[in-house]
Amino acid sequence: MRPVYIATEFVVAAATSGGYSFLSDSVSRLGEVACSAAYCSPRHGVMNGSFIGFGALLAGGAVLLSRALGPWVTGLLVVSGLSSVATGLAPLDQDATLHAIAAAPLFVAQPVALIVLGVRLRNDRPRLARALLAAGVATGAAAVSFVLSGDGPASGALERLALWPVLVGLAGFGWTQLPVGGRRESGHREVSAHNRSAG
Numbered sequence: 001m002r003p004v005y006i007a008t009e010f011v012v013a014a015a016t017s018g019g020y021s022f023l024s025d026s027v028s029r030l031g032e033v034a035c036s037a038a039y040c041s042p043r044h045g046v047m048n049g050s051f052i053g054f055g056a057l058l059a060g061g062a063v064l065l066s067r068a069l070g071p072w073v074t075g076l077l078v079v080s081g082l083s084s085v086a087t088g089l090a091p092l093d094q095d096a097t098l099h100a101i102a103a104a105p106l107f108v109a110q111p112v113a114l115i116v117l118g119v120r121l122r123n124d125r126p127r128l129a130r131a132l133l134a135a136g137v138a139t140g141a142a143a144v145s146f147v148l149s150g151d152g153p154a155s156g157a158l159e160r161l162a163l164w165p166v167l168v169g170l171a172g173f174g175w176t177q178l179p180v181g182g183r184r185e186s187g188h189r190e191v192s193a194h195n196r197s198a199g
Contacts (some may be wrong), residue, residue: 030047
């Protein structure tokens with residue numbers, strides 16, 4: 001479900017008026033409640049709701065997979081999830097300071113969680129471990145760059161580089177936790193559907 005969050009951004013951004021840039025505008029602008037002649041995000045409730053919903057799913061999923069994740073990664077992802085929930089409850093334009101405090105743990109905990117998880121998996125799943133380690137380093141560097149850039153022309157891109165790979169990486173890890181039979185059955189359904197359409 002986490003990668004669906006990325007699609008949510010596009011759905012909300014498509015309804016904005018006054019211009020919205022994925023390159024220079026932060027994700028949080030999509031959750032701004034107030035409207036003006038210069039800018040309005042009428043689907044702000046969808047964006048803030050996604051912060052809350054996906055944050056709750058992240059925290060809950062981490063608890064459910066705590067045995068596979070280990071205590072450190074579980075704790076970091078729970079913190080990330082709660083941070084996302086708090087972000088949705090504190091829209092940027094209502095209280096910028098509170099919003100920043102709510103969002104800050106997310107940008108720290110998620111990259112660290114990917115790195116720790118990559119180290120944990122380095123013997124059992126070396127390819128996945130390398131991917132998670134690379135994603136953790138990249139997202140951590142992007143998070144630092146995002147903070148330092150302020151409202152720079154590439155701040156939106158840096159923020160997404162700090163967030164999106166985490167969603168994909170965790171989805172990939174979650175896929176490996178499915179029962180092998182379930183993954184085979186899913187693949188079989190896809191092949192069968194393809195053969196029917198080709199016929």
